[in-house]
Amino acid sequence: MQKIEKYLFNKKFNLIFILFLLYIIIFFYYKRLDKIKIGYYSNSIRYGGVERVTALLINLLSKEKFFNIYLITRNRKSEGEYKIPKNIKRICLSEQNKNLFDIIKQENIDIIVYNFYNKLDIEKLNSLKKTKAIFYDHSSFFYWIFTKRIHFYETPYPAYKNSKYIISLIPLENDYLFKKWGINSILMDNPTTFEYNSVIPSDLSSLNIIMIGRVEDPVKRFSLGIKAMKGIIKEIPECEMKIISNKNQRYEKLIKNLKLEKNVKFLGFKKNIEIFLKNASLHIFPSISECYPMVLGETKIFGIPSIICGLDYLSLSKGGTIIIYDDSPDTISKEAIKILKNETLRKQLGKEARISIKQHSNKQIAKKWVKLLLSVYKEDKESYANLNSHKMMTEEEANHILNNQLLLLKKRFPNFNSLSLEKLKSYSFS
Numbered sequence: 044m045q046k047i048e049k050y051l052f053n054k055k056f057n058l059i060f061i062l063f064l065l066y067i068i069i070f071f072y073y074k075r076l077d078k079i080k081i082g083y084y085s086n087s088i089r090y091g092g093v094e095r096v097t098a099l100l101i102n103l104l105s106k107e108k109f110f111n112i113y114l115i116t117r118n119r120k121s122e123g124e125y126k127i128p129k130n131i132k133r134i135c136l137s138e139q140n141k142n143l144f145d146i147i148k149q150e151n152i153d154i155i156v157y158n159f160y161n162k163l164d165i166e167k168l169n170s171l172k173k174t175k176a177i178f179y180d181h182s183s184f185f186y187w188i189f190t191k192r193i194h195f196y197e198t199p200y201p202a203y204k205n206s207k208y209i210i211s212l213i214p215l216e217n218d219y220l221f222k223k224w225g226i227n228s229i230l231m232d233n234p235t236t237f238e239y240n241s242v243i244p245s246d247l248s249s250l251n252i253i254m255i256g257r258v259e260d261p262v263k264r265f266s267l268g269i270k271a272m273k274g275i276i277k278e279i280p281e282c283e284m285k286i287i288s289n290k291n292q293r294y295e296k297l298i299k300n301l302k303l304e305k306n307v308k309f310l311g312f313k314k315n316i317e318i319f320l321k322n323a324s325l326h327i328f329p330s331i332s333e334c335y336p337m338v339l340g341e342t343k344i345f346g347i348p349s350i351i352c353g354l355d356y357l358s359l360s361k362g363g364t365i366i367i368y369d370d371s372p373d374t375i376s377k378e379a380i381k382i383l384k385n386e387t388l389r390k391q392l393g394k395e396a397r398i399s400i401k402q403h404s405n406k407q408i409a410k411k412w413v414k415l416l417l418s419v420y421k422e423d424k425e426s427y428a429n430l431n432s433h434k435m436m437t438e439e440e441a442n443h444i445l446n447n448q449l450l451l452l453k454k455r456f457p458n459f460n461s462l463s464l465e466k467l468k469s470y471s472f473s
Contacts (some may be wrong), residue, residue: 362399
């Protein structure tokens with residue numbers, strides 16, 4: 044009897060021990076998946092568009108069980124930062140007297156998401172054995188042209204050609220130009236600050252115009268919108284323009300010289316702009332170059348029409364937008380007057396704006412990011428390539444946009460008068 048009891052006890056003990064081992068193996072397997080270390084590298088999480096995108100992505104992905112997220116910033120923590128979850132490890136290089144590569148090694152980072160254009164950094168990241176790098180391209184190739192990088196080697200694109208994983212935000216580049224240049228990219232959308240279904244759109248009843256952005260950035264060209272107000276108030280004297288940005292002495296002087304003090308107001312930088320979007324009927328967006336402007340997405344969510352200057356290559360360019368192909372304040376003012384004086388047109392454009400942004404949801408963006416990070420971690424080339432699941436731009440569509448941009452370039456820069464379409468495509472300006 045004792046032998047039988049001992050046998051049964053040993054059998055039960057062995058079964059429990061085997062189950063315990065299985066539990067440990069399963070636990071550590073999933074724990075290992077849970078510990079994929081993702082580093083996001085940014086200047087900070089305050090003020091700029093890239094910084095806000097980084098903060099939004101971190102918030103979205105912090106809920107995923109597969110990842111441990113690290114935020115690596117050049118700058119130290121400061122007041123007015125965008126919020127991130129408490130479980131995110133924050134590392135400020137300026138406080139630790141270390142560089143990015145020190146932190147990658149120290150924290151054993153699996154994947155680094157790089158938001159800059161330093162070619163030496165890109166080359167060094169590409170040479171790492173364990174850590175994989177995703178290069179998040181936040182600028183259009185027109186930006187490099189407008190900032191006088193007219194030689195291909197002056198841009199980040201030669202370094203991108205030697206990189207495995209590139210995020211593009213512009214269909215023209217991802218679907219067409221990057222393929223011609225030998226760059227292996229996938230198209231993504233930036234997340235938005237506001238959730239589509241949680242927003243009460245503007246009723247478009249006011250005569251308020253809004254401009255939003257970093258006024259000190261010359262690319263934003265706020266002066267065009269301010270100058271357009273001179274013509275607008277001749278037809279609509281009660282119209283007001285609200286600029287959500289830090290004050291700028293040069294623009295304040297321009298406002299004073301044009302005698303627009305009663306109609307144009309700087310509101311300062313605001314983290315929460317919802318109250319201003321609810322009370323606006325038109326958005327003027329005169330930037331010379333953009334990639335995936337968050338402000339355009341935000342105004343669309345609130346059903347606000349936009350006037351944009353030539354940016355027909357953006358993912359968000361269609362739907363509720365009026366695109367003008369010159370840099371004339373008079374043209375902007377004429378289009379603004381049409382919209383503000385015609386309630387039917389204004390509401391139709393607002394409806395189109397809302398419809399056009401509905402498909403760009405944070406939920407879908409988060410899902411795509413999870414697929415991206417897992418495919419990069421597993422080095423699954425097929426899964427990575429399959430992320431380009433959208434309808435690709437045709438060569439005819441690409442040529443149409445590039446021809447529009449070529450005409451604009453020639454208007455803006457007379458020294459490009461002899462530039463051909465083929466040379467623009469090949470980024471050859473000599």
